[in-house]
Amino acid sequence: PLGYSKNFFTNKDIRDIDRYSVVFVGVIVEDQGLELILEALPEINKIIPEIKVKIIGTGPFLAKFRNMAYEKNMKDLFIFYGFIESHGKMLDIVASSAVGISLWDNRNNRFLNSYFGDPGKTKLYSACGLPVIVSNYTVYSQIIIRNQAGIAINYNQKELTDALNLILRDDKIYYEYKTSAVRTALDYCDSEKIFSGVLT
Secondary structure, eight states, X not given: OOOBOGGGOOOXXXXXXXXXXXXXXXXXXXXXXXXXXXXXXXXXXXXXXXXXXXXXXXXTXXXXXXXXXXXXXXXXXXXXXXXXXXXXXXXXXXXXXXXXXXXXXXXXXXXXXXXXXXXXXXXXXXXXXXXXXXXXXXXXXXXXXXXXXXXXXOSOHHHHHHHHHHHHHOHHHHHHHHHHHHHHHHHHTBHHHHHXXXXX
């Protein structure tokens, strides 16, 4: 299992976060949720006009995706940070967001390894105190479901729209998810705890 050291744990109080922001961290390639976010945004933006999507990372799909956002008149809803070398700065941006996106389009089995692997960004969001919207077929998604630390969905526009609307609009539910995310991170994302359990 993948874990993070204690200096990655960067939970912020709800009063100190951007309540309507979504964050994606990773290599920018196709079929990892960005296209799905773009499809869902017009409807979500009608209900939550303050929504912003923060994208941290770079990759071969970045230029094409920027153009897609521009063509759909959605570019103003995205903040592109590129690759951030400073871990501290990256963690601050993530922890200041409301929810993390960790999705894979597995309909063509391209991301079969995301089931058998332990996706790092999903646990990174938890370590930063964020509820996560995650593909429901990954191993860690079962922990998310069991601990109510986010919402597991199919790679589906309606399910993503419903999940984002619930997390971003309902403060009570959001507080419960965020509290659970912090607790889940301590149990499942702490590398010291993970390795001590394996090595003893």
